[in-house]
Amino acid sequence: MPFGGTAFVRNLKLMERITIHDVARLAGVSIKTVSRVVNDEPNVSQRTRERVERAVRQLNYRPNPAARQLGGSRSFLLGLFYDNPSASYIINVQNGVLAESRARGFDLVLHPCNYTDRQLVNEFLSAAAQLRLDGLILTPPLTDNGSLVEALAERGIPFVSISPAEATPRAPLCVKTNDRSVCAAMTQCLLAMGHRRIAFLAGHPDHAAIRHRELGYLDALSAAGIAVDRELIVQGYNDYDSGFDGTNRLLALEDPPTAVFAANDDMAAGAMTAVHEAGLSVPSQISIAGFDDVPLAAHVWPTLTTIRQPIEKMASKATELLLERLQGDTLDNQSVVIDSELVFRNSTLRPGQRRDNKSGLPPGKGKRYG
Amino acid sequence: MPFGGTAFVRNLKLMERITIHDVARLAGVSIKTVSRVVNDEPNVSQRTRERVERAVRQLNYRPNPAARQLGGSRSFLLGLFYDNPSASYIINVQNGVLAESRARGFDLVLHPCNYTDRQLVNEFLSAAAQLRLDGLILTPPLTDNGSLVEALAERGIPFVSISPAEATPRAPLCVKTNDRSVCAAMTQCLLAMGHRRIAFLAGHPDHAAIRHRELGYLDALSAAGIAVDRELIVQGYNDYDSGFDGTNRLLALEDPPTAVFAANDDMAAGAMTAVHEAGLSVPSQISIAGFDDVPLAAHVWPTLTTIRQPIEKMASKATELLLERLQGDTLDNQSVVIDSELVFRNSTLRPGQRRDNKSGLPPGKGKRYG
DNA sequence: TCTCTTGTTGACATCGTTGTCATTCTGAGA
DNA sequence: TCTCAGAATGACAACGATGTCAACAAGAGA
Numbered sequence: 161m162p163f164g165g166t167a168f169v170r171n172l173k174l175m176e177r178i179t180i181h182d183v184a185r186l187a188g189v190s191i192k193t194v195s196r197v198v199n200d201e202p203n204v205s206q207r208t209r210e211r212v213e214r215a216v217r218q219l220n221y222r223p224n225p226a227a228r229q230l231g232g233s234r235s236f237l238l239g240l241f242y243d244n245p246s247a248s249y250i251i252n253v254q255n256g257v258l259a260e261s262r263a264r265g266f267d268l269v270l271h272p273c274n275y276t277d278r279q280l281v282n283e284f285l286s287a288a289a290q291l292r293l294d295g296l297i298l299t300p301p302l303t304d305n306g307s308l309v310e311a312l313a314e315r316g317i318p319f320v321s322i323s324p325a326e327a328t329p330r331a332p333l334c335v336k337t338n339d340r341s342v343c344a345a346m347t348q349c350l351l352a353m354g355h356r357r358i359a360f361l362a363g364h365p366d367h368a369a370i371r372h373r374e375l376g377y378l379d380a381l382s383a384a385g386i387a388v389d390r391e392l393i394v395q396g397y398n399d400y401d402s403g404f405d406g407t408n409r410l411l412a413l414e415d416p417p418t419a420v421f422a423a424n425d426d427m428a429a430g431a432m433t434a435v436h437e438a439g440l441s442v443p444s445q446i447s448i449a450g451f452d453d454v455p456l457a458a459h460v461w462p463t464l465t466t467i468r469q470p471i472e473k474m475a476s477k478a479t480e481l482l483l484e485r486l487q488g489d490t491l492d493n494q495s496v497v498i499d500s501e502l503v504f505r506n507s508t509l510r511p512g513q514r515r516d517n518k519s520g521l522p523p524g525k526g527k528r529y530g
Numbered sequence: 531m532p533f534g535g536t537a538f539v540r541n542l543k544l545m546e547r548i549t550i551h552d553v554a555r556l557a558g559v560s561i562k563t564v565s566r567v568v569n570d571e572p573n574v575s576q577r578t579r580e581r582v583e584r585a586v587r588q589l590n591y592r593p594n595p596a597a598r599q600l601g602g603s604r605s606f607l608l609g610l611f612y613d614n615p616s617a618s619y620i621i622n623v624q625n626g627v628l629a630e631s632r633a634r635g636f637d638l639v640l641h642p643c644n645y646t647d648r649q650l651v652n653e654f655l656s657a658a659a660q661l662r663l664d665g666l667i668l669t670p671p672l673t674d675n676g677s678l679v680e681a682l683a684e685r686g687i688p689f690v691s692i693s694p695a696e697a698t699p700r701a702p703l704c705v706k707t708n709d710r711s712v713c714a715a716m717t718q719c720l721l722a723m724g725h726r727r728i729a730f731l732a733g734h735p736d737h738a739a740i741r742h743r744e745l746g747y748l749d750a751l752s753a754a755g756i757a758v759d760r761e762l763i764v765q766g767y768n769d770y771d772s773g774f775d776g777t778n779r780l781l782a783l784e785d786p787p788t789a790v791f792a793a794n795d796d797m798a799a800g801a802m803t804a805v806h807e808a809g810l811s812v813p814s815q816i817s818i819a820g821f822d823d824v825p826l827a828a829h830v831w832p833t834l835t836t837i838r839q840p841i842e843k844m845a846s847k848a849t850e851l852l853l854e855r856l857q858g859d860t861l862d863n864q865s866v867v868i869d870s871e872l873v874f875r876n877s878t879l880r881p882g883q884r885r886d887n888k889s890g891l892p893p894g895k896g897k898r899y900g
Numbered sequence: 901t902c903t904c905t906t907g908t909t910g911a912c913a914t915c916g917t918t919g920t921c922a923t924t925c926t927g928a929g930a
Numbered sequence: 931t932c933t934c935a936g937a938a939t940g941a942c943a944a945c946g947a948t949g950t951c952a953a954c955a956a957g958a959g960a
Binding site for chain 2: 177222224225226227229230235247248250251252254255258267268269270272289290291292400426429430432433436437455456458459460461463
């Protein structure tokens with residue numbers, strides 16, 4: 161049994177309800193002074209501060225969140241709002257947010273919602289007011305809902321956006337990744353492998369940040385002096401089915417592509433199935449690349465060349481920005497970019513080349529994984 | 531733009547802070563009476579009750595959770611504890627719990643943790659005490675940590691287990707699925723398809739409920755009068771890699787299996803890759819079945835025959851049991867079973883049969899999906 | 901030495917509920 | 931009519947923090 165044995169009976173202190181009064185008594189000061197120390201307020205002498213801190217440690221004191229909310233103006237509650245069908249995306253965001261917020265004594269309230277709901281804005285305001293949320297964290301596609309952002313800004317409700325379409329003055333805090341340039345890099349690599357007809361499965365039109373991925377693809381083509389063939393750009397909707405359907409349309413073209421670059425991994429998985437069902441082989445006849453590096457990407461056959469988006473890190477950073485903003489020691493506008501990276505696996509290969517070197521790695525480029 | 535337009539300016543009432551005093555004033559009663567009505571306490575006359583309820587509706591009053599926690603003995607907070615690598619599993623659990631808890635006015639605190647941590651029990655007790663959690667929800671493999679369950683039971687902390695190994699008297703509340711019988715059913719179907727050498731990729735030994743799946747497999751074999759070949763049962767660890775490795779070992783046998791039944795979908799995905807890499811085809815040469823019906827299952831090629839576990843429903847039910855227990859109107863022991871169902875897709879087929887009917891459906895059995 | 905400023909500390913009201921207990925009603929039974 | 935149990939109601943003190951403001955201490959400047 162790998163567990164802690166029966167030592168759990170000890171440390172009953174954990175169960176006692178230590179209040180600010182206990183700490184004050186032990187340190188020989190008033191409760192207000194304890195409050196000052198705990199909240200890092202100024203005007204406490206060094207000696208007193210240390211005495212209080214010792215007492216806090218000794219009693220393992222943690223302020224009661226409910227009392228803090230009730231008495232004070234802060235709630236120590238953050239709201240995470242999402243409407244995103246990708247479980248791994250959400251879990252990563254949650255983990256990133258939790259890591260940062262918990263360390264700073266904030267708790268998290270989950271708020272799954274429906275971004276097409278007419279009542280969305282009211283739902284937000286109501287939740288923010290009822291629960292006294294100190295700040296909100298928005299994920300795509302909620303980040304791109306103009307009236308929502310406007311309503312929050314107007315009421316001065318602090319919030320941070322993860323991967324918004326644009327950093328607007330109304331949404332001053334955001335964290336993004338280098339969608340455009342990293343997609344250009346992936347496209348360049350496909351070009352370097354010798355592909356000339358590279359298709360692109362575009363993302364959902366409501367999911368604005370994803371459009372940057374298409375722009376990166378176009379950047380690389382134009383930099384390479386390759387004319388854009390509109391037939392090779394297919395509208396998708398971020399899901400497996402649209403990747404499947406779109407790829408079938410591509411395969412039916414008179415001059416089909418030798419590579420398919422999908423704006424996310426789910427669509428890439430759909431593309432893979434379509435290619436398989438057409439009796440073609442990946443990567444020796446058609447190369448496929450995705451975006452996100454969801455767990456699926458390493459678990460399909462062949463494993464998927466993709467782009468790893470550092471979602472958890474982005475979520476941590478977003479939370480950090482939000483908390484700094486709440487403490488007031490942040491400049492008004494702050495937009496942080498955290499880079500994604502290329503991950504080469506087995507779904508890409510020089511066109512027509514047999515899978516002998518067993519990897520779609522372009523010579524001397526990128527790293528291997530999984 | 532599919533959003534709600536600019537109507538968000540209305541309903542400013544949402545932002546006002548309506549307290550119990552406002553309601554009391556409007557209804558012409560004391561705050562205590564309002565409290566009684568809101569909490570469904572006895573000894574309020576029908577007329578008064580209606581008057582108060584009308585005032586509550588009229589003002590859109592919702593009790594302040596912080597004040598409730600502080601003043602009363604309940605916190606209206608549930609803790610969800612998990613250490614499970616499957617994102618889709620966790621999201622489903624979260625959604626199920628949220629649906630039920632939110633409707634009843636409870637909030638949820640997430641607690642990802644590490645089940646091998648020595649401090650696990652202390653972490654639990656500390657979280658339960660610090661946050662004043664009213665009840666805990668445990669998911670596998672935490673459900674099977676004896677000292678943890680013991681510690682919670684000893685302190686009278688209410689909790690409910692989802693898919694525990696066994697319903698013990700110490701863990702009186704639990705929700706399970708019919709792992710054993712549904713796995714027997716799947717095995718029977720594989721037998722009905724004509725398979726005689728069916729391998730089983732067993733689950734992680736720490737994840738006790740998964741052992742029931744193996745028992746179901748054995749049940750079906752013995753019911754069919756087929757001797758168990760221990761070579762065909764391979765120990766896995768619930769992850770893709772162990773499914774891959776285990777299947778490679780199976781393929782290297784002198785008399786390899788014609789079907790592989792994995793105790794979860796991740797291992798099944800590993801099995802699929804191993805079979806592909808060996809140059810064999812699924813399902814025409816080897817059939818594969820999984821368990822869980824994670825999104826991946828419908829997104830690999832060929833799509834995976836599996837067993838759909840109603841995780842969200844199980845989580846809702848578990849939350850319901852817990853909340854009833856908190857209200858005191860539940861019997862002491864309660865164990866609910868919610869059935870899983872077979873999902874036939876394209877990874878199973880009669881051995882040696884060509885994929886002409888395009889489905890692994892056994893004649894007249896089960897349903898098709900995805 | 902006295903005043904004034906600034907830094908340090910504590911007393912006390914407050915937040916919005918619930919819990920306790922006293923009080924007031926009500927209707928049945930004597 | 932009177933009594934009295936039990937139902938209905940309200941007054942008021944918690945709960946455990948923060949915010950406000952007054953008091954006090956210490957050091958600077960006159």
